[in-house]
Amino acid sequence: MCGRYSLGRPRNEVQELPGYNVQPAAWIAEDQFVPSAMYPTQQTRHNIAPRSFAPVVRSRESDELQNQPPDALVIHTMKWGLVPHWSKYEDASLSTTNARAEKLLEGGGMWGSIKTKRRCAVICEGYYEWLKKGKERLPYFTRHKDGRLMLLAGLYDRAFLEGSNEPLWTFTVVTTDANKEFSWLHDRQPVILSTTEALNTWLDTSSDRWSPELTNLLDSYNDPDSPLVCYQVPKEVGKVGTESPTFIQPIAERKDGIAAMFANQRKARSLPPTSPAKMKRKRSSSPPYGTGGVSDEKVKVGKEARKVNAWEDDDEIEYVDTSNPSPSSPKKQKLEKAESSSKNKITDFFGKS
DNA sequence: CCAGACGTTGTT
DNA sequence: GTCTGG
């Protein structure tokens, strides 16, 4: 797993982390949107910087998280790819986008000193994984079925690199064995914190000790109360420089669908709107969704965890049955007339005009 | 002792 | 920073 950072919900929409009974005291850093979907990419060849995500952290006195009181829950934008506090430079040869749960439990090593002191939860819509099908690699997206944000168990650190006065905050995502339901896709899965209790346990570093409860959290995902959904998404999600809300939606097989769109990217065209208008391209130089725009849209932030976005209408979308272990079955996907009532016209997906 | 690793996924 | 291999 590495990172796509630009798909995301407006920051105010996650201020209270719908679905979790916690309330962050502050946002640290200036991003307007919560980057959302996690996926593997080639960070060295392509300029994806700053690859920032927004983990939830409990502040510590030594963190100096912009003067937040100790133990305050804060959302702090950090860079993906953990740089240990003792690093003097960013070592590109060190691959720290993930931390294997097994390695955490071994003790020692790189994670030994960090696992009891700096745990965080990474906020995202969900994560990508590529299904290897012969030579082909097909991207799948996994998220909570109820549409709420996903929290991934992570570790973070603060490093002072040579020649810099500013601390560099970075994080990694903990992975574990994929559970049975998802092993057809990949053998690993991020550790997903699906309950308030799990979140609080993971974020509580006050004892500076590891516990059996923490070990339990690292087990393969198994929360019948919070099922996940997994479905194929457009291959273009893997292409650097592209961005679209369809990247976290099931692929449509329609002739005039995304395939046609990508075949002729430069030509501006309108599409039957298939996306919730609540995502927005980050730092786009032109309006992300044509004339309509979303900036003036009022977003309701309620304690009610349901209905936080449009894909919750699961009745309208046919998903892959992920409980079926056969990789050949995820074939019949289609978008129904879902969200056809939306009035937004999408004329410029990529802001490249 | 001291230099060098410390890490993970999957074609980076 | 701390551990390990040479």
Next chain:
DNA sequence: CCAGACGTTGTT
């Protein structure tokens, strides 16, 4: 579209 591979065995 367009950059990059164009090959294999076998697990760095």
Next chain:
DNA sequence: GTCTGG
């Protein structure tokens, strides 16, 4: 040159 993965 042509295929293909992103």
